[in-house]
Amino acid sequence: xxxxxxELITFRAPGRVNLIGEHTDYNAGFVMPAAINLSVYTKITxxxxxxxxxxxxxxxxxxxxxxxxxSLTARKHWSDYPVGVAVILEGAGYRLRGARLEMNxxxxxxxxxxxxxxxxxxxxxxxxxNSNITVERKELALxxxxxxxxxxxxxxxxxxxxxxxxxxxxxxxxLDCRSLEYKLLPVPSSVRxxxxxxxxKHELASNEYNERRAQCEAGVEHLAKFLPHVKAxxxxxxxxxxxxxRDLPEVVYRRCRHVITENAxxxxxxxxxxxxxxxxxxxLMADSHVSLRDxxxxxxxxxDLMVELADKVEGVYGARMTGGGFGGCTINLVDVDHVEAxxxxxxxGYEQATRLKPEIYVCEASKGAEQTKT
Ligand code: GLA
Numbered sequence: 490x491x492x493x494x495x496e497l498i499t500f501r502a503p504g505r506v507n508l509i510g511e512h513t514d515y516n517a518g519f520v521m522p523a524a525i526n527l528s529v530y531t532k533i534t535x536x537x538x539x540x541x542x543x544x545x546x547x548x549x550x551x552x553x554x555x556x557x558x559x560s561l562t563a564r565k566h567w568s569d570y571p572v573g574v575a576v577i578l579e580g581a582g583y584r585l586r587g588a589r590l591e592m593n594x595x596x597x598x599x600x601x602x603x604x605x606x607x608x609x610x611x612x613x614x615x616x617x618x619n620s621n622i623t624v625e626r627k628e629l630a631l632x633x634x635x636x637x638x639x640x641x642x643x644x645x646x647x648x649x650x651x652x653x654x655x656x657x658x659x660x661x662x663x664l665d666c667r668s669l670e671y672k673l674l675p676v677p678s679s680v681r682x683x684x685x686x687x688x689x690k691h692e693l694a695s696n697e698y699n700e701r702r703a704q705c706e707a708g709v710e711h712l713a714k715f716l717p718h719v720k721a722x723x724x725x726x727x728x729x730x731x732x733x734x735r736d737l738p739e740v741v742y743r744r745c746r747h748v749i750t751e752n753a754x755x756x757x758x759x760x761x762x763x764x765x766x767x768x769x770x771x772x773l774m775a776d777s778h779v780s781l782r783d784x785x786x787x788x789x790x791x792x793d794l795m796v797e798l799a800d801k802v803e804g805v806y807g808a809r810m811t812g813g814g815f816g817g818c819t820i821n822l823v824d825v826d827h828v829e830a831x832x833x834x835x836x837x838g839y840e841q842a843t844r845l846k847p848e849i850y851v852c853e854a855s856k857g858a859e860q861t862k863t
Contacts, residue, residue, distance in 0.1 A: 496535070498618060501528045502611035502858040504596035505603045505652045506684050506820050507811045508661050509770075509777050510755035512785055514646025516705050516748045517667040517721035519755035521674075521762075522648055523682060523854035524656025527595040529607035530861065531571075533615040536587035543571050546593040556585055563641055570605055571612040573640030577632050578616060586620040597848065599690035601812025605641075606649030609633035610858050618860065626654045626857075627669055644699050656857040663759045667723060674762045676854045680806065683823045685799070685835055686848040687791040689816035698813055701744060701785065708745040711737055722748040747784035751777060771807025771822055775800070778809035787814030791843060795819045798838040802831045 503524040510520035536542075544551040545567060552568045554561055554575075561576050563569040571590060579585060590612060596604035613633050617624055624632070633650040637643050651669070652662050660673040676682065705722055713719045715733040727749050734742050754773045761769040778796050782788040792810040796819055799808035804827025811820040823831050832849050839847045 497532055498615065499530055499532045499861045500611045500614040500618065500858060501530050501861045502607045502609075502614065502653045503528045503656060503855050504607050505649055505656065506682055506818070506852060507648065508682070508820060508822075509758045509774055509809070510648075510751060511777065511781055511809075511811070511814070512701060512705075512787065513723075513748055513751050513755065514648040514664075514666040515644065515702055516752075517723040518748060518752040519663065519665060519759075520646075520648045521661050521663050521755055521758060522652040522656075523661045523676065523852075524652050524857050525602065525682070525684070525850075525852040526855045527597075527602065527850065527852070528855075529592060529594045529596055529604065529611045531608075531611040531615045532591040533619045534589045535619050536589060538587045539585075540587045541572070541575055542589040543568050544589075544591050546591075547598070556587065569641050570608045570636070573636035574609050574612045574633060575616055576640055577636040578613065581632055583617065583622050583624065584620065585616050585622075588616065588619050590615060597686060599817070600686050601691060601810075601814070601817025602684065603649040603653070603812070605637060605643075606633065606645075606653045609636055610650055610653040614858050614860070627651075630654050630669075643695050644702055652857070654857045656855055658856050659854050661762065661854060663755070667721070672759070674759060675765075676762075677765050677767065679825055680767060681823050681825055681828050682852040682854065683821040683828060683831060684811070684850045684852050685795050685819045685821060685839070686850070687789075687795055687816055687818065687839075687843075688845045688847055689789065689791045691813060691816040697787070697815060701787065704741050704744040705748060708734070708737060708741050711741075712745075723752060725749055727753075743784040743786075747780045750780055750784075754780075767806045767822065771805070774807030774809045774820070774822065781810055781814060785814075789815055791816065791839075791845070792819060794842055795835065795839060795847070798835045799831070802834050803827055805831060 507522040539556040630650040664671040804824035806822040808821045
């Protein structure tokens with residue numbers, strides 16, 4: 490059927506760290522992630538049939554599926570991500586050639602650094618290249634999100650897939666999740682993005698995540714009765730929430746308040762970054778953490794502790810939890826000359842208090858998905 494060369498090609502897609510703008514993407518709001526220098530690599534070799542064989546260095550088992558099998562569904566298995574991407578690409582009308590995929594992830598899993606989006610994007614790029622199909626990057630981000638929403642069953646927003654495709658070196662990406670317009674903002678060379686992993690996995694978080702989404706939707710439904718133009722929390726100001734949200738259940742009110750104030754913080758942080766005003770940027774990060782902890786309730790003891798420890802260290806502009814929450818990582822904006830002392834102080838304090846040895850990654854804002862030489 491297919492007569493192409495069985496060339497081995499590799500695609501890399503990065504994980505990400507979100508600087509600010511948490512739980513705003515699925516509310517049509519603003520986010521500011523950066524792609525990081527930890528990636529998923531997917532090697533692909535063509536087959537002459539329509540079988541997909543998938544293995545990962547990170548897991549022991551290997552799977553094989555038939556692209557013509559119309560009954561493929563999620564099995565709560567790591568392979569749901571690559572298989573889901575293939576199914577969604579096929580569903581969008583892109584006829585794929587069979588292949589053997591070999592994945593390897595440097596992105597720690599379940600840590601809020603978006604290893605799933607990195608898998609989806611690297612696999613999508615590999616499958617399409619293997620089939621000589623070109624898809625525009627925005628469409629590809631949306632298709633990968635769809636794979637996670639519809640095949641895997643996690644109702645995630647667009648942030649992770651988008652930055653895995655559009656990230657740039659030394660740049661943070663300010664994204665409008667409604668229009669998908671974005672701006673790349675410089676991360677000053679005087680700071681490092683230091684990511685501290687609490688080593689608490691957020692595996693049990695997907696119910697909580699979907700519940701937060703539902704609470705935001707309940708807020709929108711109520712507010713739209715008074716403000717017909719409101720389609721998402723993005724369209725609501727704090728004054729409007731205070732005025733028309735009085736009858737909302739208290740929890741829903743707080744969820745809405747987080748999203749509304751967080752959107753404003755992202756925009757302010759974008760301006761601060763454009764002017765290299767790092768203290769202001771850091772202050773906004775701190776406010777974001779408090780709002781996520783108290784209003785949105787997606788932090789946990791270990792994340793709070795990691796942030797408190799960071800706040801005590803010299804040379805730290807700001808610290809907050811990053812990603813979906815309930816474990817995972819914090820992001821710390823640290824002056825380059827203080828990074829080593831920061832790592833020592835935080836690692837020691839955290840281990841003493843929790844008996845957990847944190848992993849700390851000094852990240853660089855990196856380029857989005859690309860074909861690599863190996
Ligand atoms: C996860 C999701 C994103 C986003 C964040 C929270 O990482 O994949 O879409 O909603 O949580 O900001």
